[in-house]
Amino acid sequence: MQKELESKYEVLRDLEGPVRDLIAHHESKRELWFPSEFLPADQGTQNEKELAELRKRAEGVSDNARVALTLNILTEEGLPHFHRLIAHNLGNGAQWKEWNGLWTAEEDRHGNILRDYIRDSRLLNFSALEKLQFDYIRSGFHPGWSGDPYKIFVYTSCQEKATSMSHLNTGKLVAEQEPLLFAISQKIAQDESRHYAFYLNVFREIIARDPNVALECAAGVMPSIDMPGISMANFNEYADVVRRSGIYGPRDYQKIVEQLIGSWNIGVLTQLNEIGRKAQEKIMSIPARLQKVADFIESRVSAKNFTFDVIFGRVLEMA
Ligand SMILES: [Fe+2]
Ligand SMILES: [Fe+2]
Incomplete structure (x- = not known):
């Protein structure tokens, strides 16, 4: 095990040049933004009238969008655990x-702006959200990656894309009633897409250097990923509402896997050894399996009522 890890770290050291280029490319593509550009916070910049208008508009945000936003902010607030995993696994x-410093600084604004928004707009039961956040951060995120650096890149490629979809589609759901929340969600989604591109490109470089082991790791991670919020209370109910709202679900994950298989050219890799070929075969079979899972879930679905403390205990009826 230690020997395997050592050889992976050797590949990671060999990536110094390409990674520096990818970081430079990332920074050249993104404009740096701050939460206070959306929600003024300096002395004299936010007036009572604007605040009242914001709260009025927020009243029009549907309860399923509020639930989705809760999952979105909680996912962002798990950042200390993700920073730790990246620092620990990448050496x-x-x-x-x-990269970890830059990425963490960018991610930190996501939780900040959503929290600022939720607080200013009075969109959620804030004390229920704070309790949820405390319990979630305390329980953390502990995937069984055994310090494997390759798995980090496979997971983050999948996860950044999933998070991007989640912000993007939550934003679309509120666009009409609350253009400010729509704009915030799109801004975050754009950041997530650029993070996705970074991790995807790093893993492409790893495949080029160490294809058999890279595919073996990808075959271990890609069949199903745990979302960051997995340890939060009632996670399955939140995820169910998000899926029923058309924001993110198994079919979206299937699309992500298909996209990654294409981007990494997994189907056409040759000159693999036995381990690599087996992993390739396994990865290529994942989309069909995910489709079956999605079909199965949809075939069993029926109308359901949900209640959550964060939406003030109201009953949410979902088809
Ligand atoms: Fe984020
Ligand atoms: Fe991200």
């Missing part, structure tokens, strides 16, 4: 420290 290379 001490200067380029990884640089």
Whole structure:
């Protein structure tokens, strides 16, 4: 095990040049933004009238969108655990420290702006949200990756894309009633898409250097990923509402896997050894299996009522 990890770290060291280029590319593509550009917070910049208008508009946000937003902010607030996993799994290379610092600073604004928005707009039962956040951060996120650096890149590729979809589609759901929340959600989704591109490209470089082991790791992670919020109370109910709202569900995950298979050219890789070929075969069979899972879930679905503390205990009826 230790020997395997050592050889992976060697590949990671060999990536210093490409990773520096990818970081430079990432920074050249994104404009730096701050939450207070959306929600003024400096002395004298937010007036009572604007605040009252914001709260009025927020009243029009549907309860299923509020539930989705709760899952979105909780996912963002799990950041300390993700920072730790990246720092721990990627080791001490200067380029990884640089990326983890930059990525964490970018991610930190996501939780901040959603929290600022929810607080200013009075969209959720804030004390229920705070309790949820405390319990969630305390329980953390502990995937069984055994310190494997390759798995981080497979997971983050899947997860950044899933998060991007979740913000994007939550935003679409509220666009008409609350254009400000729509704009915030789209802004976050754009960040997530750029993170997705970074992780995807790093893993492409890993496949080029160490295809058999890379595919073996991908075959272990891609069949199903745990979302970051998995340890939060009532996670399954939140995820169910999000799926029923057309924001994110198994069919979306299937699309992500298909997209990654295409981007990494997994189906056409040749010159693999026995382990690599087996992993390739396994990965190529994942989309069909995910489709079956999605069909099965949809065939069993029936109308259901939900209640959550964050939406003030109201009953949410979902088809
Ligand atoms: Fe984020
Ligand atoms: Fe991200």
